[in-house]
Amino acid sequence: MTIEAAAVPNDELDRHVDEEIKHCLDPQAPRSFFLFAGAGSGKTRSLVGALDYLRDTAGARLRVRGQKVAVVTYTKAARDEIIRRTQFDPIIAVSTIHSFAWTLIEGFNHDIREWLRVSLKADIEDLQAKEAKGRAGTKASAERIADIASKTRRLARLDTTKTFVYSPDGDNRGRDSLNHAEVLHLAGDFLKSKPVLRHILRDGYPYILVDESQDTNRHIVEALFTFQAAHKDEVVVGLFGDMMQRIYGDGQPGLGENLPDDWATPTKRLNFRCPRRVIELINKIRESTDQQTQIPRSAAIDGHVRMFVLPSEGIDKVAAEKAICAHMAAITADQEWLDEDAVKVLILEHRMAALRMGFDDLLAALYPVTQFRTSLLDGALPAVNFFSNLILPLWDAKDDKFGTARIMRAASPLLSPSALKHAPDQFEQLARAQAAVDALIALLDGNPSVTFGEILHNVAKTGLFPIPDTLNVALAAAAAEAGDAEDEQERSDRDKAIAEFLAIPFLQVRAYAKYVSGKARFDTHQGVKGLEFPRVMVVMDDHEARGFLFKYEKLFGGGADDGQTASTRRLLYVTCSRAERSLALVAYAANPARIGDQLLTTGWLKPEEVSIGLP
Structure with missing residues (x-):
């Protein structure tokens, strides 16, 4: 059909698609599906329509059985919109991909511990092998040794970590915390390898609908295909998306192609938005x-x-x-x-926006590293958040005693309950904390071109805030003697990128923070x-x-x-x-x-x- 052919009222052209989705949700004959929905096609409306249908036809049954419909979104804004449009119904469990992944693995502390043990040991062995082949006393060597030490400390703490914690919206700096990438990888691995977890998911969520599935992390998507194949007569997995609108690089390549034969593939043709x-x-x-x-x-x-x-x-x-x-x-x-x-x-x-807004050096340093890319654009990279979420707000609150105290109590080990409890003199401990704040503010106020690295060394000296592992590795490298070209080749892309980032003026972080929070004119x-x-x-x-x-x-x-x-x-x-x-x-x-x-x-x-x- 051509555009010219659309001469009669056609607003109901895709109604059959929503009806096909409803048939897929029949508990007597459940069928998983991939909905192709191009730009402006009303994808969210179809998703909410499916949820309303389930609320009307299956709500009572789900409540009696203690079951819910899981809806996985990519952003918090999309999550909040779907919650509002389904009238805050408690049987509709809407969460971001990270929250959903955490609900799958939270409480599996023994399994998480053993997964981390295997992962950390493999990382340490790899680093040790590289260190054995490399040259001692170089920056590359210092970075490897610091990385080995950090991972070894974490490995040693595993047996004393009784409960692992995670916040989908936080920096997860605690010793018992998991990071964002680990949670996604753990959830995907567990769902594929542990039948008991698949049974728990089946019994709790017989319907799982995934919005923006083209950008959903591949570990989760692969695991959902495994889950559906194991319980195809008991569950419905519905993927809503359009590969042409794929933005991030960690999604499942070719999603929508070569789907299992039992999957339906409804397709929306109408564009309600554009001229x-x-x-x-x-x-x-x-x-x-x-x-x-x-x-x-x-x-x-x-x-x-x-x-x-x-x-x-x-x-x-x-x-x-x-x-x-x-x-x-x-x-x-x-x-x-x-x-x-x-x-x-x-x-x-992004580089164009960064250049126009004034954080192009920051982006150029970190964006080329694949493992940094998604979290950098989402505002979730710990190495940057250390500065944007702690240093910058503390500087901005320098004339607000209550604001400064709030940040310090929340994040500084100098004012932690444990530090105050065990301090020989609490007033002296408070004075030490104030001195650390004063030293940082003096550095920032007195030097407009101060670099991230100079701030990092200041914080490391005073102990003002806990420092992320990647930045600790950089501190170790900074203490080593400058190396030659061979030394540079030995350094990982991650470590070289962090070193480049630390040489950049700190003030670029303000424009970066404005950009990733959606407050810039450019988008x-x-x-x-x-x-x-x-x-x-x-x-x-x-x-x-x-x-x-x-x-x-x-x-x-x-x-x-x-x-x-x-x-x-x-x-x-x-x-x-x-x-x-x-x-x-x-x-x-x-x-x-x-x-x-x-x-x-x-x-x-x-x-x-x-x-x-x-x-």
Whole structure:
């Protein structure tokens, strides 16, 4: 069906999809399913509709049996929205992926302990083998030795750790704490390897519905497939998603392909959000991937799409984008384009936002390390959170005695109940804590260019806050003598990235914190997935991004997708599909004319929609 074919009222076009999902939820014939739901298709509405159906038809049965419907979301915002739309019904257990994983393994303390014992021993043996082959006295050696010592201490504490704890929303700094990655890995491994855990999950949650399944951690997704295969006649696992909107790298590759034969695959075709012209564009963007296409509502407006290709250097980009907004206001007859707050500016790549906001060195140091990437963008990387969640708030509270005391009581070992209880003189202990605060504030106030590393050494000297393991390893390396090129090759990517990060000015953390909390003017695909805006400007700039994972120029050039091009295609799809009325695409290029020609060759845009230079 083409867009032109949608001439009669079609708002109920996908009603059969919701009916198919209801049939899958039949307790007499349960059937797991993967719902394909492209941008603006009403995925959340279908999810909530399925939950309402279960509340009406199975609510009484579930309550009698003490069972619940598990709903797994990717973000806290999505969790809260679904809880609200299901009227806070207690039989609907909505949680983020980390919370869900923790509910699976919490209390399995012996099994967690033994899993950690095996994991830590393997890590230590690997590090010892590398240390035996490496050279002593180098930074690489110091980092390995510190890492071995840290893991050995944790291994020794396992038998005295009776209960493991975890907070999905916290930094998990305690000695008995698990980190985010460990919880996901543990839950996946346990669910696949322990029949008793699968039975507990089956008996407690006969329905498990996963939102944004394309970005759900692969350990959990693989485990859910194992769980469903073992209990296919007793449970329903429902995956809601769209691989074209996959953002994170730790999801299950190829999800939705080669599904088990007993799974249903309902597909939504209608796009309720976008105007006709935007839907034509996003269909073109994705046509080389999975051939999925959408059609607009019969009442959808035509809308506007324009592409502006500008030189990447020698131009005032802020002024250029303001001029483009004025042009969009004229061609759309929508004066809201002149209001900065009424236009959603989306940056295709994080490095571009970081450069414009002033934390580009921080991102450049840490983002290339795969194990850091997701938690860095989620605002959950302990090495950075040490500064953004402790140091920065303490500095901001320097003139607020109560605020300072609140932070210190919550996080400083100098004012822990144990420290105060065992201190020979409590007043002296309080004075020591105040001196540590004063030393830090003096360092921050007196040196605007102070680095993360200088702050770290200050805190380590005073004992103001407990220091994350990765930063302790960096402290050990800093104490070692500078090495040569061979020494640098021996150092892990993680350790080199942390060392680079610590040499960066601390003030960049404020802009970073603003960005990951969603308070910046600029936003990216992560922050807006699932959201919609009347007026959208998408800004692309390979020069600002420094070729940082995404390559829009290569995408426009055609040809087969490699990893970078496929990522760029997905991100362009997500950002363009936020537009409800009009869309402006702004691309900065070394050769604007060539990019313009390539764009017309792709057939994505019409000649009158492409402007080379400012309008």
